[in-house]
Amino acid sequence: MITSLLVANRGEIACRVFRTCRELGIRTVALHSDADADALHVREADLAVRLPGATPGETYLRGDLVVKAALDAGADAVHPGYGFLSENADFARAVADAGLTWVGPPPTAIEAMASKTRAKELMGVEPLTEVTADDLPVLVKASAGGGGRGMRVVRELGALNGELEAARAEALSAFGDGEVFVEPYVEGGRHVEAQVLADAHGTVWVLGTRDCSLQRRHQKVIEEAPAPDLPHHVSDVIYEMAEHACRATGYLGAGTIEFLVADGRAHFLEMNTRLQVEHPVTEAVFGIDLVALQLRIAEGEPLDPEPPSPRGHAVEARLYAEDPASDFAPQTGTLHRLAVPGNVRLDTGYTDGDTIGVHYDAMLAKAVAHAPTRAAAVRALAGALERAEVHGPVTNRDLLVRSLRHPEFTDARMDTGFYERHLDELTAPADDPHAPLAAALAHAARASHRFGGFRNVPSGPQVRRYRAEPHGTEHEVRYRHTRTGPAPEGDATLVTAAPDRVVLETGGVRRTYRVASYGDRVYVDGAAFTALPRFTDPTEQRAPGSLLAPMPGTVVRLADGLTEGAAVTAGQPLIWLEAMKMEHRILAPASGTLTALHAAVGRQVEVGALLAVVQEEQS
Incomplete structure (x- = not known):
């Protein structure tokens, strides 16, 4: 029996594994770099061990330090999470050689699938060894790791060498392995995968399919289970190949077999020998805890002969600190507030007041909705994200809401080129002319509280300027103070003004705006504004x-x-x-x-x- 578990990872997945451990009565051990010393996963663990340094290469990718940390903390098992060393066969061996239980597949199974080139050979698929103009477009991929790192689409032969060099450098930085390969790039395909679970007694569960077609930088953004409108003959092939991959490698634990579905065919991509970021949608549909089952398998317990029956539909959206309108550039800073309403599961490695740094992935959280039907799950998730409070660096929240409501997605007609076609429309500035006014009136309400009422605030015309973030559009707001409160110019009438809530009426319709302020940054519902000085500083x-x-x-x-x-x-x-x-x-x-x-x-x-x-x- 596992009594004390070290998670060789950080952030959201460490918190996720710890949650199951607490339910099972297992003591938890966290790792942390210097940059993560006060991270949420550290605060939630029973014990924590420092790895000196800040970059992944100095810390979370140092298998020798991770094993030593587990032994020093008295752990008897190691869960790799995903990313970092989760698909490193040498690390799995080192864990076992140290007398610790490895919560993952055998090193031989990891090796069989760790190199995507060798995995394709095992599954009967050959990568390209020579590229000609007739092969274009092609996809350059890192042999180790995943998450879209070390991947490049090449459409011109002259660009191939440069993209190979860039992919190698990125793969080496992310995974410590610069090997890359080239395969045909299938246009207009859907990314579909199967969740597998296998025990040491010969039982293999194929837990349905997931669709992960909405991707940016070849990294998944929105995932769902089951994959909608998948032809039966395609799903049958996926199930068969998924089970074959497990039995051919002597697989144990959780894994994912990924495919590109196009023209009525399922093209094998790779097997990820670990838990996936999107595993919660499978958990929701099958009513299971995959981490608990991983631990059970690692302890040698058998699975039931058949998996539970699926029910309903689940959709997951990954909330990132990034600016989709600026090539998805990651953002840093203080996360003042993160709250998602409704009956939505939120897996996160952050809480209010945490700092989003530069060293690690920019994912803040995963929000998951489950409902009897796909339409109901999609609607619930879009509504919850729209009402969410995400106060801090720029995020992709608005992109997620618009994506979930786009007709291609709601009609299940999406493919991996979704964002290439629709990114401009999905990132266009929102048009609510009264949001800056609400920010200004909330500011006026704060001033009135400080000075004892509106009648003690200057009564002349007031002009305030705000810059909408991240688009940079500037807005000028004008209003006049009266004894009963501010009177805005324009077609909106003030009903109520408080520092955290403003009610405006336009054309007989009232709308309530939620307002939160942190210094010069003001959040009005889902919109962010920066208060600008009346005059521009020449030095800027x-x-x-x-x-x-x-x-x-x-x-x-x-x-x-x-x-x-x-x-x-x-x-x-x-x-x-x-x-x-x-x-x-x-x-x-x-x-x-x-x-x-x-x-x-x-x-x-x-x-x-x-x-x-x-x-x-x-x-």
Whole structure:
């Protein structure tokens, strides 16, 4: 029996595993880097062990340190979570060699599937060994790891070598393994996967299908179970191949077999020999706890001969600290408030007041809705996210809500190219002209509380300016103080103004706005605004064509021959930043001349740092 479990991971998955351990009476042990010293998973664990350093390579990817931590804390088992060392056969062996129980598949099964090239051979699929123009488009993929890291779509033969180099570098940084391979890229396909669970007594459960087609940067954003409108002959093939993969590798524990479904066929992609981020939708549909079952299998207990019957439909959305309108650039800062209403499961590694840093993945939480039908689950999740309070760095919350309500998704006509087609419309600024007014009136209400009432506040015309985030649109709001309160200009009438709630009436219809303020940042329902000074500080002016760092990170590459005075063309990649385990390209905003270059390889930069200046050529 497992009595004390170390989770060789961090954040949301560590908290998720700890939750099951508490229910089972198992003592929990957390790991933490210096950057994670006060993280939620550390606070929730019974014991915690420090791994000196901040980057994954110094800490969570150091298998020797993780095993030592487990022994020092008196743990008798290790759960790998997902990511980091979860699919590392050498780490699994080291855990077992130390006399600890490994909550995962045997190292031989991990090795059989860890390299995507070897996995395809096992499943009868051959990767491309030579690429010609006739093969395009192709997909460059990292052999180790997942999560979209080390993946590149190549549509022009001349770009192949550069994308191979970039994929290798990203894979090496994320997984410690720079091996990549090339396979045909199937356009217009759906990403469908099967959840498997196998014990040591010969029982294999294939727990239905999941659709994970909505992806950005080849990383899943919205997942659901079961995969909707899947032809029976396709699901039959998926079930058969999933069971074959388990039996062929002597698999134990939880795993996922992934496919690309197109033209009525299921194309095998890979097997992930670990728990997946999207496992909660399967748990909801089958009424099970996959982590509890993992632990049961690791203890040698058998599964029931047949899995439970599925019921209903579940949908999961991943909430990220990122700006979808700026190439999904990750965001950092203080998460002031995170609350999702309704009957929605929220798995998170953050709580109010936590700091979102630069070293790790930008996922804040996963929200999961389960209902008798797909339509009901989708509606419930969209409504809960729309009413959620997410106060802090820019997130993809609005993108999630709009995606869930898009007709291609509601009609189950989505594929992996969904965001390539619809990103602009899904990230367009929301149009509520009264939201900035609500922010200003809440500000006025706060002032009235400080000064003892509206009649003691200046009675002349008031003008306030706000910048909508993250789009940068500026709004000017005008109102006048009266004895009964502020009187706004325009078609809206004030009903009630309080620091946290403003009620406006327009055309006989009243709307209540929830308002929260943190310094100069104001949140009005789902919209964020920054209060601006009446006059612009001249020192904050930037030269036209300034390239600013969109996020904190490290400069990892400059374009070949990039020096001051060099000619550049619009859209040309100039600078590569690495942040939150992802690589981001800074592009030339226009054709012209590079008049200043402040970026240097290895330089750490903060958000807003000046990297370079491009002077646009005069037509």
